[in-house]
Amino acid sequence: MNFCSNCGERLVVLVPPGDDRPRFVCNACETIHYSNPKMVVGCVPELDGRILLCRRAIEPRFGKWTLPAGYLENGETVADCAKREAYEEALARVENLKSYALLNIPFINQVYFIFRAQLANDDYQAGNESLEVKLYRTDDIPWSELAFPVIREVLKLYCGDLVTGEFPFHMVDIAPQTGMGGAHQ
């Protein structure tokens, strides 16, 4: 961040009065420019004991498998976002959403919020951001071909809960990874 998005002047970095950390500040128009984590929202879409995964048609992690999820948009609830992403990435309608997990990824300033959801029917296909979409039995999840550690973590929680039949709300902190082909998450 170099310039003030309000007036166009150069920004400085300083701790504003009453604050406790450095911010980008415009001395010309006195705007403080805050930067905060973004929410990524998605779901585990279920149908007859299987879950729907999407193979990414976009970078990062082109060709790897993921759950339908994406950035929460302004004006949107988290449930709306999960439904929109399932439709955009898998042309799938999901319903009966249940809050399932929050995953912190503080080193990239992201918070994932994940629902469990039911696929309304078996009418789905790859959206623009997917190469293919496929229902997987949990025994067949392509663990070595998952796009991100956060997705692996959600699926591990889910498979574990399937064993007990109980799906409590989970909170997990994701640590930086060195493996996964250099993925930054």
Place this chain on the structure above:
Amino acid sequence: MNFCSNCGERLVVLVPPGDDRPRFVCNACETIHYSNPKMVVGCVPELDGRILLCRRAIEPRFGKWTLPAGYLENGETVADCAKREAYEEALARVENLKSYALLNIPFINQVYFIFRAQLANDDYQAGNESLEVKLYRTDDIPWSELAFPVIREVLKLYCGDLVTGEFPFHMVDIAPQTGMGGAHQ
């Protein structure tokens, strides 16, 4: 948003290729400037059947009562944020955090995430952003003097759950209000 924070040129509003909604875009350096909802994180601090409320020393809603909560910062987990806010606003140490509720406020692009938490001890006092802090029995909650509808909603859920003794994870959408003294939440 008028100017590019990267290069300082004037921004335009357009739907980028592959996107489905208007964004602020810089034609000079080709940066797309996304705007996304912010997370506000806090807790219901409990001690011996009472809960800690803070009377705001800042606008908006100066002088009104609220739960300790604030914007999630970069590099922070939601649990870290809830603990930090309890300390900043009430000089209180909270522990044993349990995920309790997510509240969507889409018309102001906010998502509240609220924990239940235990006060570590009765050592607390007003921080810089509070006029006073006080332990309230649920029978004595100052309902007409609460700062925001979202706080009222959390406290209503909490009082309801106290009756059953069960505290499931809640998800609530907050609607625009016309009362509450014109508060925009």
